[in-house]
Amino acid sequence: MPKNRGIxxxxxxxxxxxxxxxxxxxxxxxxxxLRHEEKAPPVLSNLDPIPAxxxxxxxxxxxxDTETTGSFLGHYYKLQVxxxxxxxxxxxxxxxALAASSVLLLDASAESVLAVADLPDxxxxxxxxxxxxxxxxxxxxxxxxxxxxxxxxxxxxxxxMQVLKARRWTRTALIVGPRPRDEAFAATLRxxxxxxxxxxxxxxxxxxxxxxxxxxxKEVPLFTQDLPDHDVVLIADETDDFARYxxxxxxxxRPIAGSDGLRGEAWAPVLEQWGAVQLQNRFESVAKRExxxxxxxxxxxxxxxxxxxxxxxxxxxGKLKAYIxxxxxxxxxxxGRSLSYRDWNGQLRQPMPVVNARALVELAPLDGFLHQxxxxxxxxxxxAESACAAFGGMR
Amino acid sequence: xxxxxxxxxRSLFPxxxxxxxxxxxxxxxxxEIWVTNEKDDNISVIDTTTLEVVRTIETGERPRGxxxxxxxxxxxxxxxxxxxxxVMDPKTGExxxxxxxxxxxxxxxxxxxxxxxxxxxxxxxxxxxxxxxTREVVAQxxxxxxxxxxxxxxxxxxxxxxxETTNMAHWIDTTTMxxxxxxxxxxxxxxxxxxxxxKELWVSSEIGGTVTVFDVATxxxxxxxxFGITGINADLIQPVGxxxxxxxxxxxxALGPANHLAVVDMTxxxxxxxxxxxxxxxxxxxxxxxxxxxxxxxVSGDVTAVDVAAREPIKSVKVGRFPWGAAMRP
Numbered sequence: 001m002p003k004n005r006g007i008x009x010x011x012x013x014x015x016x017x018x019x020x021x022x023x024x025x026x027x028x029x030x031x032x033x034l035r036h037e038e039k040a041p042p043v044l045s046n047l048d049p050i051p052a053x054x055x056x057x058x059x060x061x062x063x064x065d066t067e068t069t070g071s072f073l074g075h076y077y078k079l080q081v082x083x084x085x086x087x088x089x090x091x092x093x094x095x096x097a098l099a100a101s102s103v104l105l106l107d108a109s110a111e112s113v114l115a116v117a118d119l120p121d122x123x124x125x126x127x128x129x130x131x132x133x134x135x136x137x138x139x140x141x142x143x144x145x146x147x148x149x150x151x152x153x154x155x156x157x158x159x160x161m162q163v164l165k166a167r168r169w170t171r172t173a174l175i176v177g178p179r180p181r182d183e184a185f186a187a188t189l190r191x192x193x194x195x196x197x198x199x200x201x202x203x204x205x206x207x208x209x210x211x212x213x214x215x216x217x218k219e220v221p222l223f224t225q226d227l228p229d230h231d232v233v234l235i236a237d238e239t240d241d242f243a244r245y246x247x248x249x250x251x252x253x254r255p256i257a258g259s260d261g262l263r264g265e266a267w268a269p270v271l272e273q274w275g276a277v278q279l280q281n282r283f284e285s286v287a288k289r290e291x292x293x294x295x296x297x298x299x300x301x302x303x304x305x306x307x308x309x310x311x312x313x314x315x316x317x318g319k320l321k322a323y324i325x326x327x328x329x330x331x332x333x334x335x336g337r338s339l340s341y342r343d344w345n346g347q348l349r350q351p352m353p354v355v356n357a358r359a360l361v362e363l364a365p366l367d368g369f370l371h372q373x374x375x376x377x378x379x380x381x382x383x384a385e386s387a388c389a390a391f392g393g394m395r
Numbered sequence: 396x397x398x399x400x401x402x403x404x405r406s407l408f409p410x411x412x413x414x415x416x417x418x419x420x421x422x423x424x425x426x427e428i429w430v431t432n433e434k435d436d437n438i439s440v441i442d443t444t445t446l447e448v449v450r451t452i453e454t455g456e457r458p459r460g461x462x463x464x465x466x467x468x469x470x471x472x473x474x475x476x477x478x479x480x481x482v483m484d485p486k487t488g489e490x491x492x493x494x495x496x497x498x499x500x501x502x503x504x505x506x507x508x509x510x511x512x513x514x515x516x517x518x519x520x521x522x523x524x525x526x527x528x529t530r531e532v533v534a535q536x537x538x539x540x541x542x543x544x545x546x547x548x549x550x551x552x553x554x555x556x557x558x559e560t561t562n563m564a565h566w567i568d569t570t571t572m573x574x575x576x577x578x579x580x581x582x583x584x585x586x587x588x589x590x591x592x593x594k595e596l597w598v599s600s601e602i603g604g605t606v607t608v609f610d611v612a613t614x615x616x617x618x619x620x621x622f623g624i625t626g627i628n629a630d631l632i633q634p635v636g637x638x639x640x641x642x643x644x645x646x647x648x649a650l651g652p653a654n655h656l657a658v659v660d661m662t663x664x665x666x667x668x669x670x671x672x673x674x675x676x677x678x679x680x681x682x683x684x685x686x687x688x689x690x691x692x693x694v695s696g697d698v699t700a701v702d703v704a705a706r707e708p709i710k711s712v713k714v715g716r717f718p719w720g721a722a723m724r725p
Contacts, residue, residue: 068520068539069561072577275559275583278541281518310562310579330630332560332583332602336652337630375628 026074029315030101031305033059033298034116035083036090036108041179043241044213055107055130056081057287058295059302065282066306075309079302095121102126102317105301107294110134110141117143126317128301131294135188138345138381142388147324147346149304150297151266153185155380157192159264159352159364160257162378165196166366169231173224174203174258175246177237182206182259186236189258193234196369201228206237212245220249227251234258261356264364267296268355274336300333300348304341307331325391336363337376345388349376426683427724429485430691430698431458431472432715438472439698439714440724441689443682446700446710452488455481460502461720464509464527470722471512471527473500480514480525485724495532497523502586502720504545504554506569513554513567515542522556522565524572534572538565546587546596548611557584557598564598566614576614580607585635586678590661591643599634599648606634606648608664618664620648627653636678640685640703647688647701649676656690658706670706672699680721691718 033056040050051057063079070077080100084093090112097104098121106113110132117127127146129137133153137146164170172193176186186203193200204223212219224233224246233250235258237243243260255261269280269290279299283291291299307329308320323329325346330338335351342349352364365375377383426443436458440450455474463470463485471494472481479493480500499518506513511533514523522542524534539561546555547569554567557580564587566576581603588597595617596609606620622632633651639661640647646659649672656670656679673692676699680689687709688701696716700709 065540065560068558069563069579072539072561072563073579275541278517278560282540307582330582330603332562338582338602338604374630 027315028076030078031103032097032101033081033105034097036112037086039086041239055294055298058298061283061286062299062302069310098125103305105130105298107131110137117146126321130297130301138347140387142345142390144390149300149348152380153188155352156264157188158379159354161192161196161198162364162366162369163354163362164198170198171230172200172232172234173227173230174200174234175206177206181238182236185238216245216249221251225251232257264352264354266293270355270360274334276334279334344383344391345386352379428680428689429722430714430718431461431720433457433719434717435715441712446712459719461722462505463722467724475499494525501543502545504547507551513545515545517541539563544587546589548589549593555587557587559583581605601633604632620664622657624669638679649679670701673697673711677719678721680723683725689721691721693717
């Protein structure tokens, strides 16, 4: 990739050795990255395997970033990574992790996230959801000990719809994959389309059960031939299975968007502005791969803890949470605006890049999408829409 | 609607912030403003009398920081992606040689005796000290992650480096070349300057949206300056470069995507007013007579000349792509 990125390791550990004794009492905060592994379904292409350290590498880069500040202040961070196999004893691992650390970075499905957050041991802990974009965790199923650094799925869909609306590409057709996650994202796309005045003129279920790789050029034109005229093909394909074979094979020459093609993402390798290239460099030097949204969510969670510890000089999860949800909190997320948390459901408020494979197309919220408090809140569940009551007493 | 200038990237009318052209003061003393164009790999030289680009000079890749030595016989340019500091004869525009700079030099400061160049290596979390005569690296000092702002005290005894991700000002003793203190500032510190009397250090925090003023003797926080412009979201007010009037009375602070300069009273630390300039304003430089201030506007690709006394924009001058640094040559 033709980028001018000098890949260098950051000598974070050197700082500790080189600098004198810190002025204040030393404190240590322990964090656990707890992953409940999921068996990924088989997909057609082998081109983009899911990295084994997805998410974890983001936490590790954030640890190095945070340790430098900590080394100047006498604040020490300990990160342990625990990965539970599919069907393994997640509750047992969570109890063990919570006994050792009061901050969890939780990489699991919505169901598993709730199972951990509802453990008696988790009362008073600070848990970051770094993997599930499901609405219910920000809605009726929110929890007072649970913050979300991964973008809500609706934030991805809303960001995309803002771009389609701004382009006046408002006539769409939707192809929905066969898996439950595909239908869930299709529902999110429908809601976002309605929110921003984008029409979905027709929908089709993806029914192919053959290896399309050799037949896409014959099959996909026929599959899309009976769609009413449209500007964009929306695709809900959340397991990254078939969407790549739809692009450039459609009956009409139309761009694809949604799960592939033009899409909203919390983070993407094409980001270079707002200092993002620095973070990409640090990440690539550690992980030897490009940074993805889940890596960014884990990075943001650990950086959030670091920022709160730095400013409050405390490791008490209650104090940290109060600071994180306060107006004083401002996280530099390399996306041009300071990041903060929604005090109605604990979601990290952030700009959402809308990208294609090669470039940043727009950074949502786009100009003209207004909000009475903060334009970033045009993306995802807003205060009035969320049924979350767990954060009621925070302000 | 939101403030007309409220957003850095997406205005329907990209030229809408080019301000109305007022009469150019005829009294301005002759001089030049040298502007590095980060995405064009060159320098635009603006004549401060005619307010026109009179020369364009090629540089290394991604030029950012730029500074002249005391007698203006040499100009130093951070060519970030060439991993070098270029030394240029400003008369001929010829690159005389390069200095070893460490990886990805972004900003630097030249010691008052013109001997040592202190360079922030953004990708490497170090500050590199180079002797400009022997062209050798004298020291490399580990600082926080993404060092950027560099300042030297008027007596040359202290250098401060600020690190964007570590959120600190690192105070370095120039005799021992060791860090003597680290002080926290708000998120993403970008620029640092000592006041001319050496008593205060100012540090801008881009994401925190503040400027912190330190008392140099005690290295303690003396004041924190916040900003607010009607119609512009608070999180788009992102202070970056700034400079002081020579009488020590006013500071002009570039506010990034807020597309304004703030004018700060240096005694009360109150904001006295805002001046509309171009989009994504990065850095500033005074004309030789200090009657004009020039701002580099990264996104609109121009430089705004501001009347310092009237605190009004005079004219915006088109330069190259992504103008970043600015330095004055009499």
